[in-house]
Amino acid sequence: MSQHIKPVSRYTTAARINHWVTAVSLILLALSGMALFHPSLYFLTYLFGGGQITRAIHPWIGVVLAISFLGLFLRFFTLNFWNRDDTVWMKNLGSVINNKEEGLPELGKYNAGQKLVFWGQSILILLLLGSGFVLWDTYFAAYTTIDQKRLSAVIHALCAIGAILIWIVHVYAAIWVKGTMSAMTRGSVSGGWAWKHHRKWFRQEVGKP
């Protein structure tokens, strides 16, 4: 057995808590939102205590998500700016999907796929928040016209489906790429994982070029 280095720290405890608050809110929002979106899924309202409560609680969970996601955004946005290596990585997406990462540029903390998830969710959550306020009749019914509410309903549903699809990609990637999950459960990854997937970031972490 060859020597392994100590796990490499990837996320602080605060960042992990921030992530899991966001994750739980997003799942609850998806369940309650889908319940009100498609009649076949109306039974999901029982998870929340019925239709009235589902309708009442959904926007409040949305507020929690928005605040929580803002935390993630502020933590990570500087690490998610696009660079030339990301374009190369995207052009080789086929190899990535086929588990052939050799020959790809060395990456910083995030690859292009992760960056797209980040920016995709950032934009969609902003749109969901805006259209959500327009649909939140309990407090904001008087501030918009019915036509604006109709448009918001369509935007809200479209963005929600987009966010759910991105969420599926995000979760699947964590299942597919072994060794990833510990980043969000324990805050660290193995040296080999860091070397394989985020070499430039690994070099920075260990302070060697």
Added chain:
Amino acid sequence: MSVMQALDLRRRSASSVPPPPAGAKAAVPVAKLIDVSKCIGCKACQTACLEWNQLDQPIGYTDGTYNNPTDLTTASWTVMRYTEYEHGDDLEWLIRKDGCMHCDDPGCLKACPAPGAIVQYTNGIVDFISDNCIGCGYCVKGCPFNIPRISQVTSKAYKCTLCSDRVVVGQAPACAKACPTQAIYFGTKDDMIAHAGKRITDLKSRGYQNAGLYNPPGVNGTHVMYVLQHADKPSLYAGLPDNPHISPLVGIWKGVMKPLSLAAIAFAGAFGFMHYVTKGPNRVTEHDEEKAAEVAGSDRA
């Protein structure tokens, strides 16, 4: 079949309805006909509505016009809307009794996400079933006439029921019964259209060349219809829509989007699963661990 045959459903929000038994006679569609040319604006219908439905409209404010209350509310399911229409030297006082039109193709019902919160009986009446209502306000977005109102107290939607509880036992709606000039008729839809025809002939003979029936085809006709002096310009009557229809946005939202969205989510899940099955997981190798140790140096071991 429901307990009372007259309450058999034709449509039910967010659900399907069993068809009537084979050989059953089709229910006779009913309609209320409001003859605007005979209305004197006395508001007896508003009062009768409050009384029959045991509604309490709190005293509000006046905006200096006869419109009182100024809009439909959760308690006022019908209001008179007064318009002063000036043309040439002439002034006409157009008084329209506003309220649910009981569309044959009801936008509220199509938009409603709660099973059974909005129903349409076989006689054409569209009714809100408060028990099932979740107060989301989607009916407001579905309605082409801006009729439903959501209560801040009960978080339920309310509107005219066409006195479905009276109609089911063979009575006319309370407003029709109370009207002193018989400007409100109630009967089968065919009878109401025939009666409107006579009224329109009469109005035309009195110089209202554009008199006509308001039974808009955009919502497949309505079970509340108007006789208008100026049927060519319905919007004269306090903004009655000229050509009402369910908004195309609501059509997309409640139509193609629903199956397409579920299909997209199912596809994404299936794609991920098949990818894992065919390509397998992406694993860190022992070689990666060794390289990492080598680069990091012995101080990290």
